[in-house]
Amino acid sequence: xxxxxxxxxxxxxxxxxxxxxxxxxxxxxxxGWSRRRSEYEMGDDEIKECAExxxxxxxxxxxxxxxxxxxxxxxxxLRKVGxxxxxxxxQFTVNDFGYMRQIKEAFPEAFLCASVGAHIINAEDARFxxxxxxxxxxxxxxxxxxxxxxxxxxxxxxxVLIHASTCYTFIGSCWWSSYMEMDKTFDIENNVxxxxxxxxxxxxxxxxxxxxxxxxxxxxxxxxxxxxKAFFFIEEIPRLVDMGIDMLKIQGREYSLDLMGEIVSxxxxxxxxxxxxxxxxxxxxxERLADIERRRDLQRARATAKLYLESGxxxxx
Amino acid sequence: xxxxELTAEIPTLDQLKATDLTPFDGVYxxxxxxxxxxxxxxxxxxxxxxxxxxxKEKGKKAYVxxxxxxxxxxxxxxxxxxxxxxxxxxxxxDVQSLGVLRLAHRDFxxxxxxxxxxxxxxxxxxxxxxxxxxxxxxxxxxxxxxDEINLxxxxxxxxxxxxxxxxxxxxxTDRCFLLDYQEQTGLSCPDICLEEFWMTxxxxxxxxxxxxxxxxxxxxMLEHLPHLVGLGYRRFRIGTLTTPxxxxxxxxxxxxxxxxxxADAQHYPRETLMKELxxxxxxxxxxxxxxxxxxxxxxxxxxxxxxSATTI
Numbered sequence: 001x002x003x004x005x006x007x008x009x010x011x012x013x014x015x016x017x018x019x020x021x022x023x024x025x026x027x028x029x030x031x032g033w034s035r036r037r038s039e040y041e042m043g044d045d046e047i048k049e050c051a052e053x054x055x056x057x058x059x060x061x062x063x064x065x066x067x068x069x070x071x072x073x074x075x076x077x078l079r080k081v082g083x084x085x086x087x088x089x090x091q092f093t094v095n096d097f098g099y100m101r102q103i104k105e106a107f108p109e110a111f112l113c114a115s116v117g118a119h120i121i122n123a124e125d126a127r128f129x130x131x132x133x134x135x136x137x138x139x140x141x142x143x144x145x146x147x148x149x150x151x152x153x154x155x156x157x158x159x160v161l162i163h164a165s166t167c168y169t170f171i172g173s174c175w176w177s178s179y180m181e182m183d184k185t186f187d188i189e190n191n192v193x194x195x196x197x198x199x200x201x202x203x204x205x206x207x208x209x210x211x212x213x214x215x216x217x218x219x220x221x222x223x224x225x226x227x228x229k230a231f232f233f234i235e236e237i238p239r240l241v242d243m244g245i246d247m248l249k250i251q252g253r254e255y256s257l258d259l260m261g262e263i264v265s266x267x268x269x270x271x272x273x274x275x276x277x278x279x280x281x282x283x284x285x286x287e288r289l290a291d292i293e294r295r296r297d298l299q300r301a302r303a304t305a306k307l308y309l310e311s312g313x314x315x316x317x
Numbered sequence: 318x319x320x321x322e323l324t325a326e327i328p329t330l331d332q333l334k335a336t337d338l339t340p341f342d343g344v345y346x347x348x349x350x351x352x353x354x355x356x357x358x359x360x361x362x363x364x365x366x367x368x369x370x371x372x373k374e375k376g377k378k379a380y381v382x383x384x385x386x387x388x389x390x391x392x393x394x395x396x397x398x399x400x401x402x403x404x405x406x407x408x409x410x411d412v413q414s415l416g417v418l419r420l421a422h423r424d425f426x427x428x429x430x431x432x433x434x435x436x437x438x439x440x441x442x443x444x445x446x447x448x449x450x451x452x453x454x455x456x457x458x459x460x461x462x463x464d465e466i467n468l469x470x471x472x473x474x475x476x477x478x479x480x481x482x483x484x485x486x487x488x489x490t491d492r493c494f495l496l497d498y499q500e501q502t503g504l505s506c507p508d509i510c511l512e513e514f515w516m517t518x519x520x521x522x523x524x525x526x527x528x529x530x531x532x533x534x535x536x537x538m539l540e541h542l543p544h545l546v547g548l549g550y551r552r553f554r555i556g557t558l559t560t561p562x563x564x565x566x567x568x569x570x571x572x573x574x575x576x577x578x579x580a581d582a583q584h585y586p587r588e589t590l591m592k593e594l595x596x597x598x599x600x601x602x603x604x605x606x607x608x609x610x611x612x613x614x615x616x617x618x619x620x621x622x623x624x625s626a627t628t629i
Contacts, residue, residue, distance in 0.1 A: 127419060
């Protein structure tokens, strides 16, 4: 099986743009069920339209249920999945291991992927998910090659993020943001979102990116930010392909359409070069990426500043 | 009324021996955030055996922590620890990973399993899945509120352990942040994390222990214990991993006294108990997420009562 590329669908336009730029898969967050704010999710009518776009362009839609909105929501998720299966969408990324088991029992033909937020960090975690019917896992953002190989050796299909943020903590095992500020809100379809908790459908205020004083028993040691880099893989791509990683994922539903189109084109070209066993001149690819990276950093910095203001936390420092 | 179980977290045998265990029914042994922590029983099996023996001698239950973020290379060591725990007939294993749960359930079905806070239990279906893997006691995700925890408990019939006091983790990572500051502090592993490191920003204070970030405030449900008891909870844990040994015993004593009086909500001496407990908190209290609010906020009994009255 060849390595495929998955890109974000933060809007109908982005779905079309990413397919046209060369993604085989585009992921979409059903409204109320994903780790992003509502404006980057889609209602069912929009999802249906995207399924038609995918059909026309020869791509596939994956729906991401990668948040845990409320503890007792299980009937609702089954109804959603049933609707999408009827529309020919059978690919789902899911965060909660309980929902994974439940969906597989109800829809054995569904293809299930465990989200990066499921905190799958060792081979036995992957085997646990295989036991309950999960076909694919997303590696965490702190993997090394040995860990990736250990996961791969379980025989489970693997997805690796190639454009994302490392996060300071393990994604899915962090509630620093919601500790500081969390509000229960409702989106336009009346779905619950805990604003401030990415695990619960809201957004992260990114407190790790703010400067903090670090002291030892009251003695100042440093003024510091936590390590949370946004990364673009280049040098890693050939090895990921050689390893037989099944899917490379580009994160970024919140980025601008033109930027995302360029990121997808970039990775389509690089992936094709790797699949065709061409010699890769990494310096040339880094140079091609430079302007994309600069614009990504700018958009990310603006978004972080806006989030911090929106959180109201600036008033407490 | 069924008896309560009050437990503490203690990272090492030395700390165990220095703690007055009288108020506690059991202890969670080990430091789950780093295997390199000095004399960590989850990595040093001589220490583990001695600590379990010590607890048994004192008539206390021995629960054993496991790694909060175990990588594949760590799994053989976790398996070896589980084998020893089975031989020692410990009272429970605090499991923080689905993979370790799978191992324990498959190879050591006789070990009672407790689902810890990093197993990421957020849903009723998640609890049902854990039950299929032999879990008997749940500690749901820190971010769940009491209504959700009640739902999970009532629908599954599984026992729930509530964290009622202490600093709680806000996140874990896989490399020690403190090691970046060895030069500035003159300290190195494994001594550096024995010191108190803090992160501050304006009015915010957080505790950093290297591979985990902890709430600066202490979660405190002392005022609300009668409510929790009224809801049917009987199993309570105090997060005392970073607490000095003398304070650990005192905090346990206060909670034990509180539990003895919690059945009588009308005469429950909230003010007296809180005044005593305040001596052991430098950065204030919070309720975590139990009332559905931001984790750092503290809602007193009076405020909660006023909220309920307004809702009615």
